[in-house]
Amino acid sequence: xxxxxxxxxxxxxxxxxxxxxxDVSVTIxxxxxxxxxxxxxxGKTTLLRVIAGFEAPxxxxxTLEGKDLVALPPHKRPVNTVFQSYALFPHMxxxxxxxxGLEMQDRPKAEVKKTVDEMLDLVRMTEMADRKxxxxxxxxxxxxxxxxxxxxxxxxxxxDEPLSALDFKLRKDMQIELKRxxxxxxxxxxxxxxxxxxxxxxxxxxxxxNAGEIRQIGGPRDIYDHPAERFVADFIGDTNFLTVDLEAxxxxxxxxxxxxxxxxxxxxxxxxxxxxxxxLAIRPEHASLTAPEGAVLRGVLENIVYFGTDTHYHITLDAxxxxxxxxxxxxxxxxxxxxxxxxxxxxPVSVGQVLRD
Amino acid sequence: MSEAVSxxxxxxxxxxxxxxxxxxxxxxxxxxxxxxxVIYSFLTPGDYGGVVWEFSPNAxxxxxxxxxxxxxxxxxxxxxxxxxxxxxxxxxxxxxLTFALGFPTAYFIATRPAHKRDFWMLLxxxxxxxxxxIRTFAIMELIRAExxxxxxxxxxxxxxxxxxxLFTEFAILLGMSYVxxxxxxxxxxxxxxxxxxxxxxxxxxxxxxxxxxxRRVIFPLVKPGVIAGSILxxxxxxxxxxxxxxxxxxxxxxxxxLIELQFGAGRNWPVGAALSLTLLLIVTVALMFYVRAAGNExxxxxx
Numbered sequence: 001x002x003x004x005x006x007x008x009x010x011x012x013x014x015x016x017x018x019x020x021x022x023d024v025s026v027t028i029x030x031x032x033x034x035x036x037x038x039x040x041x042x043g044k045t046t047l048l049r050v051i052a053g054f055e056a057p058x059x060x061x062x063t064l065e066g067k068d069l070v071a072l073p074p075h076k077r078p079v080n081t082v083f084q085s086y087a088l089f090p091h092m093x094x095x096x097x098x099x100x101g102l103e104m105q106d107r108p109k110a111e112v113k114k115t116v117d118e119m120l121d122l123v124r125m126t127e128m129a130d131r132k133x134x135x136x137x138x139x140x141x142x143x144x145x146x147x148x149x150x151x152x153x154x155x156x157x158x159x160d161e162p163l164s165a166l167d168f169k170l171r172k173d174m175q176i177e178l179k180r181x182x183x184x185x186x187x188x189x190x191x192x193x194x195x196x197x198x199x200x201x202x203x204x205x206x207x208x209x210n211a212g213e214i215r216q217i218g219g220p221r222d223i224y225d226h227p228a229e230r231f232v233a234d235f236i237g238d239t240n241f242l243t244v245d246l247e248a249x250x251x252x253x254x255x256x257x258x259x260x261x262x263x264x265x266x267x268x269x270x271x272x273x274x275x276x277x278x279x280l281a282i283r284p285e286h287a288s289l290t291a292p293e294g295a296v297l298r299g300v301l302e303n304i305v306y307f308g309t310d311t312h313y314h315i316t317l318d319a320x321x322x323x324x325x326x327x328x329x330x331x332x333x334x335x336x337x338x339x340x341x342x343x344x345x346x347x348p349v350s351v352g353q354v355l356r357d
Numbered sequence: 358m359s360e361a362v363s364x365x366x367x368x369x370x371x372x373x374x375x376x377x378x379x380x381x382x383x384x385x386x387x388x389x390x391x392x393x394x395v396i397y398s399f400l401t402p403g404d405y406g407g408v409v410w411e412f413s414p415n416a417x418x419x420x421x422x423x424x425x426x427x428x429x430x431x432x433x434x435x436x437x438x439x440x441x442x443x444x445x446x447x448x449x450x451x452x453x454l455t456f457a458l459g460f461p462t463a464y465f466i467a468t469r470p471a472h473k474r475d476f477w478m479l480l481x482x483x484x485x486x487x488x489x490x491i492r493t494f495a496i497m498e499l500i501r502a503e504x505x506x507x508x509x510x511x512x513x514x515x516x517x518x519x520x521x522x523l524f525t526e527f528a529i530l531l532g533m534s535y536v537x538x539x540x541x542x543x544x545x546x547x548x549x550x551x552x553x554x555x556x557x558x559x560x561x562x563x564x565x566x567x568x569x570x571x572r573r574v575i576f577p578l579v580k581p582g583v584i585a586g587s588i589l590x591x592x593x594x595x596x597x598x599x600x601x602x603x604x605x606x607x608x609x610x611x612x613x614x615l616i617e618l619q620f621g622a623g624r625n626w627p628v629g630a631a632l633s634l635t636l637l638l639i640v641t642v643a644l645m646f647y648v649r650a651a652g653n654e655x656x657x658x659x660x
Contacts (some may be wrong), residue, residue, distance in 0.1 A: 013470075054558055074561040075570075091577045100573075101563035152564065153502035 007060030038209035259319035268354035295344025398630035416627030449595035459541035467549035524606035534599035548582030
C-alpha cells in the first residue's frame with residue numbers, strides 16, 4: 001500500500017516558482033492498477049517522480065507499507081519505473097538490460113540468469129535476448145523496458161506514459177499485455193497517461209488530475225458515469241453541459257428543472273449540493289431521440305454526422321444550448337430524421353449528473 | 358552503352374580533378390616532409406648541421422645504442438632511454454591527471470542547464486586563447502621557490518622552507534596537465550552532451566548506486582569521448598617541448614627537447630630525424646594498443 005499524504009512540490013528555477021503538486025493525498029492499494037490521468041502539465045509525472053525518488057516533495061509524506069520513502073534515495077526504493085522514452089541502456093543487449101537491476105542488487109549469477117530468462121519469456125522476447133536495444137522495434141523496446149523494471153520484483157511498478165510512442169494497433173495489444181502482466185505478477189502498477197481511453201480500459205481506479213491537484217478518484221465506470229465536476233466530465237469522454245435549476249436533493253438523487261419547464265430525476269453530487277442554478281452533465285450516448293411532445297428537452301436537429309458504429313445528432317435546444325446525442329447504428333438502417341426536424345431528447349431517470357461547481 | 362561508359366569515365370576523371378587540392382596538400386604537407394625525415398634519418402650528419410648525402414644507419418643505432426668513447430663497446434644509450442621513458446611516463450600521467458580533472462569538469466558542465474553550459478565552456482576555453490609560453494611561465498611563477506604557492510605556505514607556517522617544485526618532473530606534469538586540460542574536457546563534454554541523462558535515472562531506479570551508475574552506465578557511453586581526449590592529450594604531451602624546457606629547467610628533458618637538441622646544438626640532423634620517427638612509432642603503437650583495449654573492454658556476454 002502506498003500512501004501519499006498531503007504532498008506539495010514547488011519547482012523554483014528561473015522565473016516564478018511553479019506549483020506542480022498542490023496538497024495531493026491518495027492511497028494506492030496493494031496489487032492495484034492505479035492510473036494518474038490528466039492533461040500535460042497537470043503534475044501526474046511529477047507525482048510519479050516523487051514516488052520513484054527523482055524529485056523530493058517540498059512538503060508531505062510518501063510511505064510504502066508504513067515505511068517512509070522520502071528519506072530513501074531512488075536506488076534504495078523497492079520501486080521501479082518504465083520510462084516514457086524507455087531509457088534502455090544502448091551499450092547492453094536485451095538480456096543485459098533486463099538483468100541490470102538484479103546485478104545491482106548483487107543477486108547470484110545463476111539467479112540473475114534464471115530471472116532474466118523468465119522475464120524474456122514473460123514478455124515473449126526470448127529470441128531477441130542477445131540483440132542490442134537499437135536493433136529491435138519500438139514495441140519490442142517497450143517490452144524490454146517492462147521486463148527490466150519487473151525483473152527485480154519491485155513492490156510497485158511506475159509507468160510513465162509507456163504506450164505513447166507506439167502506434168494505435170500496438171498500443172491496443174500492449175494495453176492487454178500490461179493488464180496480463182499486472183495480474184500475473186501481482187505487483188501494484190501506477191500508470192501515468194493523458195489518454196482517457198487507456199485509463200478507462202486498464203485501470204482498477206483512476207485519479208483525474210488537473211493543475212497539480214487530484215480532482216476525482218474512482219473506478220473507470222464511476223469516473224465516466226458520475227464525473228464530480230466539469231473538468232473531469234469534459235476531460236473524459238464527450239459531455240453535454242446544461243444549466244438547470246436544482247429543486248431538491250434526496251440522498252444520491254436530485255430533482256432538476258430544465259428551462260423547458262420539465263423536471264427530471266438525476267444524480268446529486270457527492271457533497272455540497274445546494275438548490276439553485278447548477279450544471280448538469282449528460283453523456284451523448286445516454287440520451288436518445290424522441291418526439292418533441294412531452295420530452296424533457298426539445299429542439300431542432302442541426303446536423304447529422306455518420307460515424308460508422310454510431311450517428312451523432314447535433315441539436316439546438318429551444319433554450320439556445322447545443323446538445324449532442326449519439327445513437328448506435330443498426331445494419332441497413334435508413335435515416336428517419338432529416339436536418340431541420342423538430343425533435344425531443346429523452347434522458348432516462350438517474351442518468352444526468354449534477355456537477356460540483 | 359559506350360556513351361554510358363565514357364560518361365562514367367568522365368565523371369570519374371572529374372572527381373579526381375576535384376580531389377586535386379586535397380591530394381596536393383596530403384602530398385606536400387604530410388607525406389612529403391615525412392619522407393624527407395625518413396631519408397634524412399639514413400644519412401650522415403654534416404659538420405655544421407644539415408646532412409651529407411651518404412648512406413649511414415648510425416643515426417638509428419644511436420637512438421637506443423651508444424659506443425663507449427674509450428672501449429668502443431656497444432651499450433644502451435642510457436641518456437636517450439631515460440628521456441624516452443620519462444616522455445612516455447609523463448605523457449601517460451598527464452593523460453591520467455587530465456582525465457581525473459577533466460571528466461568531473463565535463464560532467465559538471467554537461468549537467469548544467471543548457472543556457473549556462475556555453476558560459477562554463479567559455480571558462481575552459483579562455484586560457485586556450487593565451488600564448489602557450491605565457492601560460493607555462495604563469496605556472497612557473499606559481500611553483501618557483503619564491504612563488505605564490507611557496508610564499509603562501511611559508512606565510513601560513515605550514516612549511517619552514519620552500520618546497521622544490523620547479524625543475525622537477527612534477528612541474529612538467531603540472532604544466533602539461535594545465536595546458537592540455539581543455540583537450541580532455543572538450544571531447545568528453547561533446548559525448549556527454551549527447552548522453553541521455555534519463556539513462557542515469559534508469560540506473561538509479563534499478564538499484565545502482567551513484568558510483569556503479571557512473572561505472573556501468575555513464576562511463577561506457579562516454580568512452581569514445583574519453584578515448585579521443587586521452588589521445589589528444591597523450592600525443593602532444595609525448596612531443597612536448599615548452600613545458601619540459603621551461604618547467605624542467607633543461608635538467609628533465611623529454612623527447613621534444615632531445616630532438617630539438619639534435620637539430621640545434623647537437624648538429625646531428627639524422628639522429629634528430631630518427632628520434633622524430635621513433636616518437637611517431639611510439640605514438641602509433643600506443644594508439645593501436647589503446648584503441649583496441651578500450652574497444653574490447655565492454656565485450657558481449659550474458660547477464
